[in-house]
Amino acid sequence: MxxxxxxxxxxxxxxxxxxxxxxxxxxxxxxxxxxxxxxxxxxxxxxxxxxxxxxxxxxxxxxxxxxxxxxxxxxxxNQEIEADDNYEGExxxxxxxxxxxxxxxxxxxxxxxxELEGEEKESFTRPPQKWTEDKKLVSKPKKGAVTVYDMLSAMQNVFDRKKWNRPMTTTIEKIEIPIKQRMEEVLSQIETAKQGIPFDQLFPYPSKSHMVITFMAVLELMKDKLIFCEQERTFDSLIIHRWRG
Incomplete structure (x- = not known):
């Protein structure tokens, strides 16, 4: 259990x-x-x-x-509406x-x-600095752009896909992993993916216990600001990135 x-x-x-x-x-x-x-x-x-x-x-x-x-x-x-075409009911x-x-x-x-509070915290002054042409502005993925409800939707897709892909004659053994251990495994997996990793790739086993623990591990890592999730467009796959300052 x-x-x-x-x-x-x-x-x-x-x-x-x-x-x-x-x-x-x-x-x-x-x-x-x-x-x-x-x-x-x-x-x-x-x-x-x-x-x-x-x-x-x-x-x-x-x-x-x-x-x-x-x-x-x-x-x-609504009988009143049927009796009177001009009736505007609630x-x-x-x-x-x-x-x-x-x-x-x-x-x-x-x-x-x-947003105003965030802008205020990021405001600071510095001495004048000479601009050089080789300086480039590097755009970073927007951290925290995905809501927990987007993640729940992605998780439902994972459940549905694992259900349909699971062989009918195969018995899947229950996989029980401590939450801390799974957090370390997920973080290690994301560390090696420079462009981020698709959310569903974090769920290799069609085991409910493993999928639940993995989802909890992802939420804990996001709460600890060790990873973040992004989605380019609505309904696109979620991509998990390592949070690097």
Missing amino acids: LESYSVSVEGFEGPLDLLLHLINRYEIDIYNIPVAKISEQYMQYIHTMQQLELNIASEYLVMAATLLAIKSAMLLP DPRDELIARLIEYRKYKEAAQTLQ
Whole structure:
């Protein structure tokens, strides 16, 4: 049995944050949310969290129930609307939309303040310096550009791929590795990849226990600022890099 392992990740900011991530990811109009689609995607994330044996906060499950209730309400025929074409009834999504818009305002404001704080910390003065032509500006990958929800989506793809690729007649032995040992192995693997390593290459075994421990190891390494993850475009593969100052 896989030992219970809890990890605190700052990226898990609550169900509204997950919904906003899905709205941005699928370029959905926040004022006209397709509840059926967003519910399906939301439940896939919840399922992945359960597969990873993460402690899911009750608020995520409450939101899941809310989405299903809204979906059911939108499927029910409205007799008043049928009787009067000019009737403007209340949309079951209105309260959720209002909460999301309010949350997005606070999130954007917090992001702006965080960026200003970062700029202030990086500001410093130095004596005048002569510029030489051989000096080049080297662009570095943007660290921390990927959210924990992007990683959960990538992890779901790993689960699905391992499930379909696993030979039906082969018995896979359970692999149990201490989290610290797996962190060292992942870090060593990334060290040798100068251009970074695709996220799914960190999961060589179709063993749930090994995949869960590997995912936890990656989260811990990111939290300790030893590695970072990037994604060039939405839905592209995630690339893991060594954090080098």
